[in-house]
Amino acid sequence: MYRQQEPDAHNIIRSQLTLRAVVWDLRLADAGETAKIEREWDSYQVRKIDLLSEIGPLEKPADSRTKYDMIRNCLAKIGMKETDALLVTDDAMAAAYVYGPHKPGQILDQPKQGRPGMAVVFYERETDGRCVEADLVVQGFEEIGVQFLDRVHKRKNGLPWNILYTKRTCVREITLDDLDALFELYRAKGMTDYTEPLFERDREEAYTRDYIKWMYYYYGYGMWVVCDRNTGRLIGRAGIEQRDTKDGGMQAELGYVIARDCQNQGYAQEVGTAVLEYAAQELEMEEMHCMVHRANAPSVRVAEKLGFVLCETEEQKGDMLHYYKLLSSGKA
Numbered sequence: 001m002y003r004q005q006e007p008d009a010h011n012i013i014r015s016q017l018t019l020r021a022v023v024w025d026l027r028l029a030d031a032g033e034t035a036k037i038e039r040e041w042d043s044y045q046v047r048k049i050d051l052l053s054e055i056g057p058l059e060k061p062a063d064s065r066t067k068y069d070m071i072r073n074c075l076a077k078i079g080m081k082e083t084d085a086l087l088v089t090d091d092a093m094a095a096a097y098v099y100g101p102h103k104p105g106q107i108l109d110q111p112k113q114g115r116p117g118m119a120v121v122f123y124e125r126e127t128d129g130r131c132v133e134a135d136l137v138v139q140g141f142e143e144i145g146v147q148f149l150d151r152v153h154k155r156k157n158g159l160p161w162n163i164l165y166t167k168r169t170c171v172r173e174i175t176l177d178d179l180d181a182l183f184e185l186y187r188a189k190g191m192t193d194y195t196e197p198l199f200e201r202d203r204e205e206a207y208t209r210d211y212i213k214w215m216y217y218y219y220g221y222g223m224w225v226v227c228d229r230n231t232g233r234l235i236g237r238a239g240i241e242q243r244d245t246k247d248g249g250m251q252a253e254l255g256y257v258i259a260r261d262c263q264n265q266g267y268a269q270e271v272g273t274a275v276l277e278y279a280a281q282e283l284e285m286e287e288m289h290c291m292v293h294r295a296n297a298p299s300v301r302v303a304e305k306l307g308f309v310l311c312e313t314e315e316q317k318g319d320m321l322h323y324y325k326l327l328s329s330g331k332a
Helices: 009-016 031-043 051-055 064-077 092-099 146-156 176-187 201-219 267-281 297-305
Strands: 021-025 047-050 085-089 119-123 136-138 162-165 169-172 223-228 234-244 250-258 287-293 320-326
Touching: 009 146, 021 051, 021 064, 031 047, 031 146, 047 051, 047 064, 051 064, 064 085, 064 092, 085 092, 085 146, 092 119, 119 146, 162 267, 169 234, 169 267, 176 201, 176 234, 234 267, 234 287, 250 267, 267 297, 287 297, 297 320
Parallel strands: 021 047, 021 085, 085 119, 119 136, 250 287
Antiparallel strands: 162 169, 169 223, 223 234, 234 250, 287 320
């Protein structure tokens, strides 16, 4: 989502969409309920394929395999593949089939949402306790927009989410292609004085692959990369981690690292402000924590400028300062 709505926000959103078509397979769709999202499809030039209109009346209901072939044929006619599209359906059998056909008894080594294919949104008209296989189950479309569906599509196909934009940066999920730039960033003098270094290359690559597969998938957030909006250069990392507490609980913790040649230019405060706003408004978090080495004066100043205050905890007796910020108002 986007923290700053600029004059060109529409074009920015449109440029980052990877969803090209929505296959519409609803038998009794409420036109009033879906009017908003259909207007967005038109606005962002996402193609709608009404399956019932495309295939016409059938003598008997199509089985899941037949319906899947029909969908692929409809996409092929307009030069698209299943990985370009998302299926919205109220047919539970079709949803399960398109979502992830596999051999009985096969053990999957990753979530089905991480396997390339057509993303599936199942429209559940009534909650009846059914367990439907789909990337997302919804009971209405009033709060769902094109960007939301685009993220479902990206997650299905292993593509990174663009999390937010600031005046100078784009913050997005990390990819394996970012590792060269990340290693270059961490090689700069002083970069690992107060933060942990990267693993050796093979281990870091395996760690990143698992992080994308599990952390982003289950939490929807984590540590992201910060890129310059004009050049695309990776200039840092920022995001939200889960920190274990001594009592067995978990706390959301803000983290940030900015490239050596970009420090003292306000990037950490700019990005940190946007991440806190995102945490409050999009993730509905009520509080945020921040751990800073007491000798890291620049990071201490950033934390204080972001509105964090010191906590009175046992941890303060060591090298790390524990900062806290309340987000319960819904605004960072």
